[in-house]
Amino acid sequence: MTDATLHAGQFATLLIMAVALGMDAFSLGIGIGLKGIRLRDVLRLSTIIAVFHVIMPLGGIYAGHFVSGLLGHVATMAAGVLLLLLGGHMIYSSLKGESVQSIDYRSSVGTFLFAFSVSIDSFSVGVTLGMFEADILLTVLLFGFFGGLMSVLGLLLGRRVSENLGGYGEALGGAILLIFGLLFIF
Template identity: 70%
Template sequence: MMETGMHTGQLLTLLIIALALGMDAFSLGIGIGLKGIRLRDIIKLSAIIALFHILMPLMGMVTGQYVSTLLGGVATHVAGILLLLLGGHMIYSSLRGEAVQSFDHRTVWGMLVFALSVSIDSFSVGISLGMFAADVLLTVLLFGFFGGLMSILGLMLGRRASSSLGEYGEACGGVILFTFGLLFLF
């Protein structure tokens, strides 16, 4: 019974973190969508983002598991600090009003740069989750699903929405990661 409760708690935590990381893809997707994007490009770009949201946390989790064995009990605090820094950076970036870099999102290079830019946070979170020995397969599948889904939603909404909405998505994701960082520390 206790194992089910812990598994449910872990699942809920992973869902919330996956949604928070997807917010970055959502907010930047709005910016790209505002430039005008074809449906075929939305599907290609979202698939690449989903793939990066699987690969980046996977690499981070492997790194985090290695770091965890080196650090022992300090790993929980280090993971909390990483999430605090990551969440704080996302909040700061959204408040500062960084614009989406101008590049051609239809080229392979443009799609890879965009996918990397919205997935790099997943690597850092993967390091933290690797220190906690989170379920690797579940984590990367959730991150990939929500990264792809949120990018589709952002790109589609960007075709119809004003540019001011994008900043709030990244800030919301940052607040969620920052909160989890605090919870891991205390």
């Protein structure tokens, strides 16, 4: 394979993962949007979520580099298992109806708790990507952009549609991570 093919494949993988991780922000954004949210709050909350979608995977990538050095050749299997567990948890949570929608996003502490809660999955995926020496700048830019974009879309869409779409969005994101986990293992 040529370098261009490898870079295109890595970009496509990171793009799909960024969208999958943004589904959590999207689905929970719908729940908040259903309760009513001002446009100024949509912008504020989405910006903070985007920042967390940069910080969390960045920390995860550095942790992944460390873990990769410890695990050596077992890192690929560990990364695949981590994605399987994360994807399965996202699907389980969405089907069970668990969410953090009770957090008051209007307060500073609530905003940060909400942003942290929808970005924590990015840390785990960052650990996996760190084991594979993924492009750090491309990863954090894609994750941040799609974390912010998906939260804006969820918040705005929540103002107009039913609550059922949110759970399906998170389940879809979990299914995508499950597929990548299986690909890494096999």
